[in-house]
Amino acid sequence: MTERWNAERGSVTPYSLIFIVTLMAFAGLAVDGGAKLRAGWEAVGVAEEAARAGAGLVDQAAAYAGRPxxxxxxxxxxxxRAYLAKSGHAGTVGLAGPQTVRVTVTVTKSTYLLSMVGISEVTATARTTADLATGVSRRER
Known part of the structure; x- marks a missing residue:
């Protein structure tokens, strides 16, 4: 009986090691997956607000001349661009038409647990547009 126990001595160690590594990988995906989601939400929010800031500025010369x-x-x-700079984010700004501003923002977040396996950061990019809307319209009563 002693011979059998000696032959199996230490056999739990490889299984424990595999279990711990797998558990850490799933924990890293959960924690740092949340960082990826937060980066995406932040990128969308900043891009939308920057586009709105740009789309709200009307060409006054055209408006006073009676043009659309x-x-x-x-x-x-x-x-x-000023909104992006004030918010501390880098991005690109362009026009997608005479009444549309397009903004692209990339946000990078550091990882916590996945940095142990060489993934030190996650990024998310958002591209949004905002249209100039003039006047107020509502349903007549």
Whole structure:
């Protein structure tokens, strides 16, 4: 009987090691997967707000001349870039039409547990547009 116990001595160690590594991998995916989601939400929020800041600037010369309201391209892009700078994010700003501002933002977050296996950061990119809407419309009573 002693011979049998000696032959199996230490056989639990490889199973324990595999279990612990697998458990840490799943914990890393859960914790750092949440960081990826947070980065995505942050990127979308910042991109939407920057696009809104740019789309709200009307070309006043065109409006006063009686032409249709359009986004002031230079002022709109500058306002969107200013919002990005103030929020501490980098991104690109452009026009997607005479009444539409497009903003792209990339957010990078550090990882906690996945950094142990060489993944030190996660990134998320959001691309949004905002349209200039003029006037107020509502249903007549």
């Amino acid at each position: 309201f359009v986004v002031d391209a230079a002022a709109g892009a500058q306002a969107a």
